[in-house]
Amino acid sequence: xxxxxxxxxxxxxxxxxxxxxxxxxxxxxxxxxxxxxxxxxxxxxxxxxxxxxxxxxxxxxxxxxxxxxxxxxxxxxxxxxxxxxxxxxxxxxxxxxxxxxxxxxxxx
Amino acid sequence: xxxxxxxxxxxxxxxxxxxxxxxxxxxxxxxxxxxxxxxxxxxxxxxxxxxxxxxxxxxxxxxxxxxxxxxxxxxxxxxxxxxxxxxxxxxxxxxxxxxxxxxxxxxxxxxxxxxxxxxxxxxxxxxxxxxxxxxxxxxxxxxxxxxxxxxxxxxxxxxxxxxxxxxxxxxxxxxxxxxxxxxxxxxxxxxxxxxxxxxxxxxxxxxxxxxxxxxxxxxxxxxxxxxxxxxxxxxxxxxxxxxxxxxxxxxxxxxxxxxxxxxxxxxxxxxxxxxxxxxxxxxxxxxxxxxxxxxxxxxxxxxxxxxxxxxxxxxxxxxxxxxxxxxxxxxxxxxxxxxxxxxxxxxxxxxxxxxxxxxxxxxxxxxxxxxxxxxxxxxxxxxxxxxxxxxxxxxxxxxxxxxxxxxxxxxxxxxxxxxxxxxxxxxxxxxxxxxxxxxxxxxxxxxxxxxxxxxxxxxxxxxxxxxxxxxxxxxxxxxxxxxxxxxxxxxxxxxxxxxxxxxxxxxxxxxxxxxxx
Numbered sequence: 001x002x003x004x005x006x007x008x009x010x011x012x013x014x015x016x017x018x019x020x021x022x023x024x025x026x027x028x029x030x031x032x033x034x035x036x037x038x039x040x041x042x043x044x045x046x047x048x049x050x051x052x053x054x055x056x057x058x059x060x061x062x063x064x065x066x067x068x069x070x071x072x073x074x075x076x077x078x079x080x081x082x083x084x085x086x087x088x089x090x091x092x093x094x095x096x097x098x099x100x101x102x103x104x105x106x107x108x
Numbered sequence: 109x110x111x112x113x114x115x116x117x118x119x120x121x122x123x124x125x126x127x128x129x130x131x132x133x134x135x136x137x138x139x140x141x142x143x144x145x146x147x148x149x150x151x152x153x154x155x156x157x158x159x160x161x162x163x164x165x166x167x168x169x170x171x172x173x174x175x176x177x178x179x180x181x182x183x184x185x186x187x188x189x190x191x192x193x194x195x196x197x198x199x200x201x202x203x204x205x206x207x208x209x210x211x212x213x214x215x216x217x218x219x220x221x222x223x224x225x226x227x228x229x230x231x232x233x234x235x236x237x238x239x240x241x242x243x244x245x246x247x248x249x250x251x252x253x254x255x256x257x258x259x260x261x262x263x264x265x266x267x268x269x270x271x272x273x274x275x276x277x278x279x280x281x282x283x284x285x286x287x288x289x290x291x292x293x294x295x296x297x298x299x300x301x302x303x304x305x306x307x308x309x310x311x312x313x314x315x316x317x318x319x320x321x322x323x324x325x326x327x328x329x330x331x332x333x334x335x336x337x338x339x340x341x342x343x344x345x346x347x348x349x350x351x352x353x354x355x356x357x358x359x360x361x362x363x364x365x366x367x368x369x370x371x372x373x374x375x376x377x378x379x380x381x382x383x384x385x386x387x388x389x390x391x392x393x394x395x396x397x398x399x400x401x402x403x404x405x406x407x408x409x410x411x412x413x414x415x416x417x418x419x420x421x422x423x424x425x426x427x428x429x430x431x432x433x434x435x436x437x438x439x440x441x442x443x444x445x446x447x448x449x450x451x452x453x454x455x456x457x458x459x460x461x462x463x464x465x466x467x468x469x470x471x472x473x474x475x476x477x478x479x480x481x482x483x484x485x486x487x488x489x490x491x492x493x494x495x496x497x498x499x500x501x502x503x504x505x506x507x508x509x510x511x512x513x514x515x516x517x518x519x520x521x522x523x524x525x526x527x528x529x530x531x532x533x534x535x536x537x538x539x540x541x542x543x544x545x546x547x548x549x550x551x552x553x554x555x556x557x558x559x560x561x562x563x564x565x566x567x568x569x570x571x572x573x574x575x576x577x578x579x580x581x582x583x584x585x586x587x588x589x590x591x592x593x594x595x596x597x598x599x600x601x602x603x604x605x606x607x608x609x610x611x612x613x614x615x616x617x618x619x620x621x622x623x624x625x
Contacts, residue, residue: 016278020271020275025267028271032271032274032275032278035275035278036274036278038278039278039281039282039285042281042282042285043281043284043285043288045289046285046286046288046289047288047289048289068288069285069288072237072284072285072288075237075241076281079241079244079277082248083244083248083274083277086248086251086270087270087271087274090251090255090263090266090267090270091267093255093263094263094264094267097258097259097260097263098260098263098264103267103268103271104264105260105264
């Protein structure tokens with residue numbers, strides 16, 4: 001499970017970095033989204049990966065998973081979601097005002 | 109528990125929400141509400157300054173959950189000082205903004221208050237994840253403010269600003285996640301205790317996370333090579349927003365100072381002095397690049413923006429000396445550079461408005477109205493920014509250079525700071541003579557442009573003129589006050605630096621006896 005998780009985070013980050021460095025706003029927005037997915041999974045995994053254990057106190061629990069990263073990742077998801085919405089609107093505004101979708105507003 | 113600590117965070121939040129709900133009220137009402145809130149914040153900041161001036165560290169546990177399980181807000185001398193600087197700056201900026209900037213969009217005052225909410229929270233929080241959240245709040249508000257009013261260049265600069273800050277936020281989360289994964293806490297005081305006791309196999313991971321955090325803070329502070337977003341963003345936004353954003357780079361500098369004296373300070377064992385090899389050289393390079401950028405600027409506001417970059421270089425050079433005298437010099441220099449750069453942005457706007465059709469470009473333009481008044485203000489600002497005697501800029505640089513006397517990097521710091529001061533003096537002298545002496549008739553200036561000669565700007569009445577220039581004059585007066593009361597100001601800076609270099613008091617205040625390990 002750890003190997004799979006690592007691989008997913010790594011691939012998402014690599015895709016995110018590649019897309020963020022592109023010249024058009026749409027790939028950049030997608031790249032930022034990939035990066036935020038990667039960091040959300042990473043934060044989640046920082047509480048250590050366990051299967052089938054409750055995060056809150058239960059009478060018959062064999063052990064617990066760390067609840068804090070789940071709370072952190074929830075916050076990060078909400079913030080990331082808002083930021084993505086904002087940057088999409090901004091990219092559309094830039095497309096309208098600059099006349100093209102290049103991040104520097106140059107026509108190619 | 110002292111509720112004074114949370115008040116500067118709650119007040120702008122409530123005012124922001126209230127302004128959002130009352131958006132149908134008259135603009136006058138919203139202006140008065142906004143200004144009254146900012147004045148109240150200054151009052152709160154002064155009350156906090158008085159409360160912490162004895163050296164006490166006030167801790168506010170949210171929901172009364174004890175640290176490190178709950179989230180804490182912590183007010184020490186540094187946090188209270190930053191709150192006061194933010195309050196004074198934002199009052200002057202707001203007074204300029206209510207002339208007409210806030211007409212350009214409906215929610216200027218909402219965004220302004222939320223920006224202050226994020227700033228105050230970032231200065232007061234004692235929790236690393238909360239610092240991230242407050243960063244996001246202040247950034248989201250700043251995106252709105254930056255784009256306020258619209259325009260092509262503004263949108264393009266805004267897009268770059270947003271994308272680079274979103275990437276920075278992602279890196280911040282990676283660093284926070286790594287620290288939590290290894291140390292199991294995000295409370296800054298608790299982190300300080302646990303970093304010192306890191307087992308050897310995890311030291312390199314902790315160091316990597318610490319350096320990643322430094323990258324994020326360097327991005328916010330606009331340290332070389334992460335400063336490239338700043339000149340375009342500051343040069344193309346509206347003048348009051350640019351003036352307010354001067355404090356945003358100081359947030360990065362504040363975080364560097366806080367995190368690397370508290371968590372990775374002297375007591376951090378294997379991770380101590382983490383950024384020492386990086387901070388001083390990068391700060392000096394930033395100073396050089398900022399000064400060269402100012403020299404090569406073709407537009408007045410671009411020049412001011414590059415001078416902001418240079419001032420961050422000076423500020424972090426002082427912090428990078430990593431001794432008590434250096435940090436104290438930086439803390440004296442910080443309010444000076446914030447107020448003088450903000451005054452420069454406001455003054456540049458007043459000058460640009462009188463130079464139609466050349467406006468922002470540093471080319472000979474038509475003679476402007478009231479050259480003596482504007483020129484005099486420009487002269488005072490230039491003296492402050494370049495650091496000439498007898499004003500506070502000189503005192504700040506002098507304290508900084510005195511702190512380097514025993515430092516091994518003395519020749520580098522001395523040489524670069526003095527040459528940069530000379531170069532910025534030359535730059536400002538050239539701009540000043542170009543703006544005020546090398547004038548030419550409107551027709552000649554317009555001949556180079558493809559624009560119509562519009563009606564000359566109507567001569568402003570005395571009260572309108574006072575409204576335009578009073579905020580910049582108020583900011584300059586704050587710098588003069590820093591000069592006249594340099595004694596108390598440096599005393600406060602020294603005691604703040606001493607407090608920062610003794611993190612055990614902070615740790616003890618937050619964790620209680622659990623901090624005694």
